[in-house]
Amino acid sequence: QQQVKQSPQSLIVQKGGISIINCAYENTAFDYFPWYQQFPGKGPALLIAIRPDVSEKKEGRFTISFNKSAKQFSLHIMDSQPGDSATYFCAARESNFNKFYFGSGTKLNVKP
């Protein structure tokens, strides 16, 4: 049973458009929610992260929206660029054990 559910599995967006990826969780012991970006043949790299006491965090074109009551969080990529084409993973950390659980990933393709 996957602890973090991610959707959609794949996403095609035109250059300049907005990419939105959603994640949901159940475990209230999660205390840190990072998003990772992975290019083919590479390891994941941290993109942006949020704590549950904050409802939104923005870094450049990337924004996390967090809804604690609904146990949902999402990644918004504004003005999407072809260079953003990658696989994106949401994750959640179980604080007591520093264990991370990952979503199943979203493959984003930004068309020029």
Next chain:
Amino acid sequence: NAGVTQTPKFQVLKTGQSMTLQCAQDMNHEYMSWYRQDPGMGLRLIHYSVGAGITDQGEVPNGYNVSRSTTEDFPLRLLSAAPSQTSVYFCASSYPSTGGGEQYFGPGTRLTVT
């Protein structure tokens, strides 16, 4: 800093063989983890360690063994390889942080078991 390094990059094993995937980090991170990545499954935690001499199981530990004798190294042992262990394996490290804790990932080892 080399960051997190993994060897080998690619490996082909026959069913029943054993091998060790190597992972090392030079950032003096206390926490280290092993994940496997399979299509449509994301990354799943195999084993993790919160410091030298301390390891624990993750979501999918069966068939794998770990030890942590130094802060820098965290090898993953496959005891008797099975085709179900065909996957891409990532090692990650991070520092303890109550507010977060960015994980740094290695480049991965692509393992095929025939």
